Each structure stands twice: as C-alpha cells, then as structure tokens.
Amino acid sequence: MMDRRAFFAGAAATALVPFAVTQPAMAGKLPQDGAEWFTNVEVKTHDGQTLRFYDDVMKGKILLINFFFTSCDNVCPLMTENLARVQELLGARVGQDIRMVSISLQPEHDTPEVMAAYAKGYGVGPGWLFLTGRKDDIELLRHRLGFVDSNPVTDADPEQHIGTVRIANEPMHRWAMSPALLNPPALIRAIKRVLPEFS
Amino acid sequence: MTSWKDKVALTAQRNRQEIVKAKLSRREMMRLGLLTAGGSLIVKAGLSSRAFGQPTAASLADPDTTLSRMPASPPIKPFVQQMPRLTLKKPIKSNQMTAGLPDPITGKALLLPCDGTTPIDGATKRIDHQYYKHNPNVEGAFIDKFGETKFYELEMKEAHIKLHPDYGASKVWGFDGQVPGPLFRAKYGEPAMVRFKNHLPSVRIPQAFGIAEMTTHLHNGHTPSESDGNPVNYFNSVNDPNAVNPLGFKDQHYPNVKAGYTKRGDLSGDPTEALGSLWYHDHHLDFTAQNVYKGMFGCYNLFDELDTGDGTGLRLPHDDFDVPIMFNDFLFDQDCQTVFDLFNLDGILGDRFAANGAIQPKLEVEKRRYRFRLYAPGPSRWWEFALWDGTNYLPFWQISSDGNLLPNAIQVTSTRIAVAERTDIIVDFSKIKARRIYLVNRLEQVNGRGPTGRILNPGQPIIQINLTLPLSSTDDSADPSAGQAGIVGMPLRPLPDPDWKALQAKAAKLPTRTWRFERGSGGWMVNGKFFDENVVSAAIPQESEEVWVIQNPGGSWRHPVHIHFEEHRVLSRNGVPVKPNTQINASVDYARKDVIELNTNEEVRIFMRFRDMKGRYVMHCHNVVHEDHAMMIRWDIV
Ligand SMILES: [Cu+2]
Numbered sequence: 001m002m003d004r005r006a007f008f009a010g011a012a013a014t015a016l017v018p019f020a021v022t023q024p025a026m027a028g029k030l031p032q033d034g035a036e037w038f039t040n041v042e043v044k045t046h047d048g049q050t051l052r053f054y055d056d057v058m059k060g061k062i063l064l065i066n067f068f069f070t071s072c073d074n075v076c077p078l079m080t081e082n083l084a085r086v087q088e089l090l091g092a093r094v095g096q097d098i099r100m101v102s103i104s105l106q107p108e109h110d111t112p113e114v115m116a117a118y119a120k121g122y123g124v125g126p127g128w129l130f131l132t133g134r135k136d137d138i139e140l141l142r143h144r145l146g147f148v149d150s151n152p153v154t155d156a157d158p159e160q161h162i163g164t165v166r167i168a169n170e171p172m173h174r175w176a177m178s179p180a181l182l183n184p185p186a187l188i189r190a191i192k193r194v195l196p197e198f199s
Numbered sequence: 200m201t202s203w204k205d206k207v208a209l210t211a212q213r214n215r216q217e218i219v220k221a222k223l224s225r226r227e228m229m230r231l232g233l234l235t236a237g238g239s240l241i242v243k244a245g246l247s248s249r250a251f252g253q254p255t256a257a258s259l260a261d262p263d264t265t266l267s268r269m270p271a272s273p274p275i276k277p278f279v280q281q282m283p284r285l286t287l288k289k290p291i292k293s294n295q296m297t298a299g300l301p302d303p304i305t306g307k308a309l310l311l312p313c314d315g316t317t318p319i320d321g322a323t324k325r326i327d328h329q330y331y332k333h334n335p336n337v338e339g340a341f342i343d344k345f346g347e348t349k350f351y352e353l354e355m356k357e358a359h360i361k362l363h364p365d366y367g368a369s370k371v372w373g374f375d376g377q378v379p380g381p382l383f384r385a386k387y388g389e390p391a392m393v394r395f396k397n398h399l400p401s402v403r404i405p406q407a408f409g410i411a412e413m414t415t416h417l418h419n420g421h422t423p424s425e426s427d428g429n430p431v432n433y434f435n436s437v438n439d440p441n442a443v444n445p446l447g448f449k450d451q452h453y454p455n456v457k458a459g460y461t462k463r464g465d466l467s468g469d470p471t472e473a474l475g476s477l478w479y480h481d482h483h484l485d486f487t488a489q490n491v492y493k494g495m496f497g498c499y500n501l502f503d504e505l506d507t508g509d510g511t512g513l514r515l516p517h518d519d520f521d522v523p524i525m526f527n528d529f530l531f532d533q534d535c536q537t538v539f540d541l542f543n544l545d546g547i548l549g550d551r552f553a554a555n556g557a558i559q560p561k562l563e564v565e566k567r568r569y570r571f572r573l574y575a576p577g578p579s580r581w582w583e584f585a586l587w588d589g590t591n592y593l594p595f596w597q598i599s600s601d602g603n604l605l606p607n608a609i610q611v612t613s614t615r616i617a618v619a620e621r622t623d624i625i626v627d628f629s630k631i632k633a634r635r636i637y638l639v640n641r642l643e644q645v646n647g648r649g650p651t652g653r654i655l656n657p658g659q660p661i662i663q664i665n666l667t668l669p670l671s672s673t674d675d676s677a678d679p680s681a682g683q684a685g686i687v688g689m690p691l692r693p694l695p696d697p698d699w700k701a702l703q704a705k706a707a708k709l710p711t712r713t714w715r716f717e718r719g720s721g722g723w724m725v726n727g728k729f730f731d732e733n734v735v736s737a738a739i740p741q742e743s744e745e746v747w748v749i750q751n752p753g754g755s756w757r758h759p760v761h762i763h764f765e766e767h768r769v770l771s772r773n774g775v776p777v778k779p780n781t782q783i784n785a786s787v788d789y790a791r792k793d794v795i796e797l798n799t800n801e802e803v804r805i806f807m808r809f810r811d812m813k814g815r816y817v818m819h820c821h822n823v824v825h826e827d828h829a830m831m832i833r834w835d836i837v
Contacts, residue, residue, distance in 0.1 A: 146542030147721055150648060151755065154718075163720020164729075172405045175541045176485035177722055177828050179729040186731055193485055196402045196412055196435060196442065 034059060034170075038144055041137035043103075046115035046130035053141060057129065061099045062195060063168040066180055067147055067161045068130075069106040070118045075162055079180040083165070084122045086184045090191075095127025098191075103141060105158040107132040169194040272531035272551045275363045275558055278663040282560035285382035285498055285523055286375070290349040296394055297352070298446040300437050313350070313392055313450050315341055317425050321412075322434040322444035328452045329423045329812065331392065345390040345454040345466055353380065355413055355436075355495065356398040362551075363558040366535040371494035372399055372409060378556045379525045379576070380479070380497020387473060387503040391453040398447070401438040408539040409486065409493040411436045415451065416482040416763070417499060418619060419474050419602060419793045421458050424814020426451035427763060430484035430831070431732045455501060458765065459695075461811045462742060468811075471695040472766070472791070473503045476523065476572040476602025476621045484732065488547060488578040488823035492539055496576040498523045505692055506604060513691060514677035515598070516570040516625065523572040526640075526661065527553045528580045544722065545756070546579030546647015546824045552640070552661045561663040566629045567674035572602065577618040578823045581650045581759070583642035585613040586626065586664075587657045588633040596679035596688055599623035600790035603766065606697075608679040608688030609787070613641060617759035619821035620794045622787075625679050628666050638662040647824060649757030649799075694791065696768065696806075699779050706746050706770055706806045712737060713748040714832065716758045716797060716820060722828040723820060729829035730819075737834040739809045746770070747805050751797045758797045758825060763816040764836075766791040767805040774802070794821060809836050 040052040051057050066083070068076045080102070087094050094100055104110035110118075115130040124130075132138070142148065145166055149155040167176045167190055178190040297308035315333045316325045330344040341348075358376035359368035374380025385391055399411035412435050416428030425432070428451070437447030457468025481487060481495035500523065502508040510517045528549035530538045539547060551558050575582055586593040592612040598604060602621040614622045639658035644650040681689040696702040715726050722729055725736070739745065747767070749760055769777050769788040777788040795803050819831035 144542060146544055148544075149718070149721070150545055150646070151718075161721050164722050172402075173407055173541070174410060174486075177544075179720065179722070179829065182729070182731060186733065189732075190485070193410075196410070197439070 043131040043133040046119050065101045066165045068102045100128035102130045104132045107138045275365045277559035278561045282562045283555045288381040288383045293350045319432045331452045345456045352394045354396045373494040374497045378494035383499040396448045397436040399436045408489040417479045419477045428482045433483045510675045516568045516676040521570045525574040546822050565668045568627045568676045572623045575616045579647040581617045582640045583615040587639050588636045596625040600787040601792045603791045604692035610686040617796045636664050709746045711746045715750045723825040723830035725832045730831040736832040738837045749803045758820040760795040761821040762818045770804040
C-alpha cells in the first residue's frame with residue numbers, strides 16, 4: 001500500500017485541516033457558478049438525509065463523482081469495489097475535505113434503503129454518499145456534470161455513463177476525469193493533479 | 200429584470216448597428232451571409248444571440264448543446280484593428296539566465312545558468328539532459344552534442360489583453376504574457392536551450408479554468424523525451440515556493456537536428472526531414488485544453504539551407520513577408536472574459552475569431568508575394584481557409600502540409616487544417632486586382648466533435664486584407680508557378696522516400712499496430728482504454744519502422760490524431776492509396792505529416808520511423824478536449 005503515505009506526506013505540512021475555502025474577489029463572474037450551474041435540487045442519501053446538491057454535497061469539497069445503479073451487475077460492482085479501495089487509501093480525508101459521491105441512474109428503484117444495503121455490502125465508510133432523487137433532477141445533474149453522450153441511443157443506455165469518475169477541486173473550479181476502473185494508486189495520482197497545492 | 204427574449208432582441212439590434220458602423224457595403228454583407236435580401240440580419244453563429252437558461256426537456260434531449268447552451272460573446276465591429284505581428288524571441292547568454300522571483304531589495308533574480316539537468320514527473324525527479332552534458336575538463340562548462348547552444352528564456356505569466364478595441368481587457372495566460380507567445384526563428388545546426396519560467400499565479404488562487412502548472416510541448420519537434428513536454432512533466436509556479444520545484448522553472452533542450460542522424464552517422468540528419476512551421480503549447484495531463492485556451496501557445500519556425508529565411512535557397516518570401524498567423528475561436532462572457540465549458544466533453548467552440556490574438560483584424564499588404572504560415576491551435580476548431588474578393592475565390596500556392604515543405608508547390612483555392620495542423624501558403628498580391636479581399640473560413644462546424652463537412656459560401660471572414668501599401672523594396676522571392684501553367688509549381692523539398700511505389704511495397708511487409716480512436720464509457724478511448732501514464736502501449740525498438748493503422752469507428756465525430764517526435768507518411772485512407780501530388784486533384788496527404796485528419800468511419804494507414812532517441816512519447820487526439828478525457832496512449836522508444 002504505497003501511495004497512502006506519499007499522498008499525505010505533503011499534506012502533513014499544511015496539517016490535515018479541511019481545506020479553507022477562501023475565494024479572493026474576482027473580476028467578472030465565473031462561468032460555472034456553483035448553485036446556478038450544478039443546481040440545488042434535492043437529493044436523498046443512503047443514510048436518510050435530504051440535501052441540496054450544490055450547497056450541501058459539493059460546495060468547498062474535493063469530489064469524486066460517479067454514476068451507478070444498484071441493479072447493474074456488469075461493471076458497477078467492480079467499479080464500486082475499486083472506489084472502495086480508493087476510499088481506503090485516502091483514509092480519514094474522505095469525510096473531511098474529500099467527498100465521494102455516487103449518483104443512481106435508476107433513482108426510482110434505488111431508494112435510500114436499497115442504497116444503504118448496497119453501500120454496506122461494499123464496506124463503504126463515512127464521507128461517501130450514495131444519492132438518489134427525482135428522475136428529472138438526476139437527469140439534470142447528469143447533464144450538468146457532463147455524463148452525456150452526443151448519440152441519443154448511447155445516451156439512453158445507463159451503462160454508458162458508469163465508466164468514469166469526475167474528479168473535482170470544487171472551490172478551485174478544477175475538473176478532471178478518470179476511468180472508474182483505473183488502479184487505485186493511479187486514481188490517487190489523478191486526484192493529486194487537481195490538488196497541486198498539497199503535493 | 201428583462202427576459203431572455205428581450206436580451207436576444209437587444210443583442211441582435213446591437214450586432215446590426217455594429218455592422219452598419221463597420222461600413223460593410225450591403226453587397227458585401229449579403230455575400231458574407233449576414234443580411235437577407237429583405238435587409239434583415241441573419242442570425243448565425245458569430246453574430247447571433249443565444250439564450251442561456253435552465254435546460255428544458257427539449258434542450259436536454261438535444262445532443263447539440265455545444266454553442267447553444269452558452270450565451271453569445273459581446274458584439275464587435277470587425278476589421279478595425281491591425282493584425283499583430285508576433286514578437287521575435289531573442290537569445291541571451293547562458294550566464295544571463297535567471298531563476299525564481301526577483302529579490303525584493305535588489306530587484307534582481309538569482310543568476311542561474313543551465314546545470315545539465317531538468318525536472319520530470321511533476322517535478323518530483325531531476326534527470327540529466329541526454330545531449331547537453333557537463334564538460335569534465337572545464338568547471339561549469341557544457342557540451343551540446345549538436346552544436347553551439349543558443350539560450351532563451353520564456354516567462355509564463357498572467358496578462359490582461361484587449362483582443363478587440365470594443366472589448367475590455369481579458370485575463371489570459373501567455374508565454375512572456377503574450378497571446379500567441381513570441382516567435383522563435385531557429386536554425387538547424389543551432390540547438391536551443393529554452394528556460395520555461397512559470398510565473399503564473401499560485402495554484403491556490405481559484406481560476407475559472409486552467410491550472411498554473413505547465414509542461415510545454417514543441418509540436419513536431421524531434422526532441423529528446425525529457426524536453427518533449429510530456430503530459431506528466433508539468434512543474435509549478437514560482438509563486439508556489441513550497442511546492443516541489445521552488446524556483447519554478449524547467450530547461451528544455453531542442454537539438455534542432457533533422458531526423459535520421461544516427462543512421463547517417465553525422466550530427467545533422469537527413470536533409471529531406473527538415474521541419475518548418477512548428478509551434479509550442481502546454482500539454483498538462485487532464486488540463487491541456489483549458490491551458491491552451493487560456494493562451495499558452497506560440498510559434499517556432501525552423502530554417503535550413505533550403506528554407507533559409509533570408510531570401511536565398513528556395514527564395515521564399517522572408518522576414519517581413521514571412522508571416523505566421525495563429526487562428527483561434529473564443530467565447531466571451533459579458534465582462535469580456537473567455538469562457539470554457541468544463542462539462543462539454545465533445546469539444547469547445549467559440550463565436551469570435553482571432554488572428555494572432557486580435558479579433559477579426561485587418562492586414563495591410565504590399566503588392567508582392569507573401570508567405571503566410573497558418574496555424575490552428577484549437578482547442579477543437581477545424582478551418583478551411585480561402586481568399587475571397589467579393590466575387591471569386593482567388594488561387595494561391597500551398598507549399599507545406601503540417602509546416603513541412605511539399606515536394607512541389609500546389610496551386611489551390613482553399614486549404615483545410617484540423618486542430619494542430621499547419622499549412623504554409625504563398626499569396627502573390629501583385630496578381631490580385633481587387634484592393635480589398637478577405638481571408639475566410641469556409642468550413643462549417645457547429646459543435647466540438649468536428650466540422651460538418653459543409654462548405655460555406657463565402658464563409659466566415661476572419662481577416663480583411665487591404666492591398667494598399669506601397670512597395671518597400673523589389674520582391675526578391677521566387678515565383679511559385681516556376682513559369683509553368685497548371686497547378687504544380689516550383690520544386691521545394693524532396694520527400695525522404697521519393698519512390699512512392701517502393702515505399703508502399705516496403706510498408707506492406709512491416710510490422711503493424713492498430714489504434715482505434717473511439718468513444719466509450721463516457722470518455723474518449725484508444726483501443727478501449729483510457730490513458731494511463733504508466734502504461735506503455737507500445738515499446739518500439741530504436742531505428743525501427745512500422746505501419747500504424749489509425750481507425751475511427753465513429754460516424755459523428757472526427758479526430759485530428761497527433762504523434763509526437765516523428766513524422767509519418769499517409770499510405771492510404773479506407774484502403775485507397777494516397778495520390779502523389781504531381782497529379783491533378785493532388786492530395787496534400789502526399790507529404791510528411793504529424794497530424795492525421797481522421798474523419799468519420801475512416802481507417803488511415805501510415806508509415807512510421809522511430810529514430811535517434813530513446814524515451815517516452817505520446818500519441819493523442821489533438822481535439823485537446825478529447826485528449827484531456829483520456830484519448831491518448833504512451834509509446835516508448837526502447
Ligand atoms: Cu478526438
């Protein structure tokens with residue numbers, strides 16, 4: 001388990017405090033203005049909370065966001081398992097400044113209870129939220145987060161949207177994408193790339 | 200608060216007023232497609248207004264959201280500012296090189312010549328330059344394997360630039376604070392050591408897009424791996440002194456040597472492999488598109504004994520009459536700041552068109568021959584350039600493809616370049632009767648996935664060219680027609696494998712690798728995989744030859760595929776061999792290339808050599824939004 005220490009070695013210097021969200025006054029408006037772009041639609045978590053998407057889930061966080069659905073028995077289990085290993089490597093920072101988010105593509109089926117059982121099955125720790133909500137709201141989030149395909153037939157197939165994880169340093173507007181099945185140390189390198197201030 | 204409909208109406212009205220003020224005649228406007236016969240303004244990309252709002256069920260179902268989901272840039276008057284010439288980069292002495300921030304008291308930065316090493320892997324490691332080595336006999340002296348080194352410094356920094364007189368200043372990042380960056384005029388036999396100094400704002404300062412770590416790739420360069428701008432070789436800014444590379448710089452060594460020197464046993468290489476119009480740009484893993492769009496690109500031209508740059512050799516137009524032009528499309532918000540949609544993975548388009556950092560400029564020319572080097576730095580737009588006098592498309596001479604001289608000049612009336620491609624053209628203004636013509640882009644492109652293929656008439660005007668300047672000196676350049684009728688003009692540079700049949704026959708026996716550029720799992724893949732910097736997809740023996748088959752199974756997107764380090768020759772497209780360009784309907788595929796225009800449902804076979812140097816390189820889609828969403832592979836020469 002090599003990378004855990006490497007990842008935190010630099011962070012230790014800045015102390016493991018959650019990341020201060022101080023934004024200097026900026027000329028002009030940022031084009032992807034948080035709540036306006038990502039919206040504050042209501043989402044329900046696997047542990048029974050109701051949250052506003054931007055303000056409560058995203059704002060100020062380092063994020064790993066992917067889409068999944070519990071009945072997908074093809075790629076999803078491998079992916080969730082892979083992300084569970086990433087969570088393990090990231091350790092206590094998940095739940096502090098880092099948040100993992102998995103959004104259901106079958107919100108009508110994936111109730112909080114169903115997702116809670118799913119998360120338990122993968123040994124998901126705190127700081128990793130499984131989200132569901134109104135079908136239209138989830139579709140909106142999918143589009144706003146760029147999990148879309150220009151071919152409508154491909155776009156309608158939920159399995160086309162589960163292969164990647166979006167990695168974001170939200171306060172810095174820094175977004176990247178990684179394959180969800182990338183080996184955990186490489187995925188951690190990708191996270192570090194949106195976090196150079198810690199490396 | 201006005202409704203979006205009111206805003207649309209208001210912007211349209213303003214657009215129209217701007218056009219009237221710019222004094223385009225009605226006839227010109229109709230020809231430019233801006234006005235209907237009835238006199239009303241045609242709403243089209245570039246002069247239209249678009250509404251921005253919450254998506255509706257209909258807009259969510261519409262896959263073509265590239266431009267439509269963003270509001271239009273503020274209006275401008277076209278053709279009111281002069282097209283800027285690029286600043287010429289001058290060398291300095293090695294003992295004048297500095298590093299770090301200036302001392303607050305003395306105002307001087309630390310003097311620090313090259314020490315023969317350079318940082319790699321996110322600046323976490325430092326290795327030796329392969330061909331610029333310490334001289335053990337003289338303290339502090341170095342030997343450049345390829346000649347006497349010239350030293351340069353480029354400072355990457357933030358700047359505020361007015362891209363149009365009607366606009367407020369836009370925040371950009373640029374080499375030496377310029378967009379495009381300064382022009383290098385390098386020579387074969389004179390290696391260059393360039394110190395890239397990252398003086399961008401700290402990564403702790405939020406940006407709308409872009410990341411203040413940089414790795415600069417010299418596009419088309421035959422460059423040692425550690426100086427190639429590999430996507431993982433980014434380094435931090437001097438404004439992040441606690442980061443791994445506190446002085447915030449990286450030295451890159453450009454040998455300016457022609458490929459094939461190893462086999463020839465000399466240090467000059469194969470004269471038929473000379474490169475001409477190169478360019479440099481950021482290549483940061485996951486962030487290339489954002490950083491390039493922010494302004495991190497510039498121009499690098501190479502000269503040799505044929506293409507001399509001084510009127511000798513092939514006698515091409517030179518100095519003031521050798522004009523590189525970099526074309527960009529930008530989208531601006533209402534505060535005149537560039538907008539980048541981070542959630543559009545198809546590609547990024549703008550609705551304002553800039554030439555050398557000026558939106559729709561004008562250019563005054565003498566009635567003589569000019570060489571224009573046309574560049575498409577991207578991120579996602581393809582272009583088809585033509586010269587239009589209000590009635591006709593005027594002929595001109597294409598002399599290069601991807602910046603490398605063709606075997607012969609070819610007379611054309613348009614030239615297409617995908618992202619990252621270059622074409623050099625010679626325009627003989629002494630043969631043009633009109634006093635005013637336009638450089639137009641005739642290629643329709645409505646989203647980031649590539650052009651539709653439809654040819655516009657007359658197209659989007661980018662530069663107004665006025666043939667007004669008095670002749671400052673006699674034109675000493677050669678006539679590209681070589682005094683002959685027909686489309687094949689003067690001989691330029693022979694190709695390395697002039698016997699086309701022999702090359703095809705040889706290629707048929709070579710080992711083959713197939714690379715499928717495809718959409719998958721919500722990103723862009725090569726052979727079903729996303730880029731992983733530690734996976735070597737091809738380990739290729741040095742001095743070997745291979746055939747690569749590049750495939751696009753997609754029916755609705757195109758990929759400009761770029762291979763670092765070595766040129767290639769296109770053998771065939773969908774099984775149809777390329778025609779040598781001495782035939783009518785010549786193909787500019789008959790050339791040395793570094794970008795493959797990979798069109799929909801296309802398979803392109805190319806011939807590759809891997810010569811001279813070892814190390815890691817990449818191949819990727821140069822629609823850099825695709826590259827950033829993982830359409831890249833690593834290949835190593837071993
Ligand atoms: Cu592409």
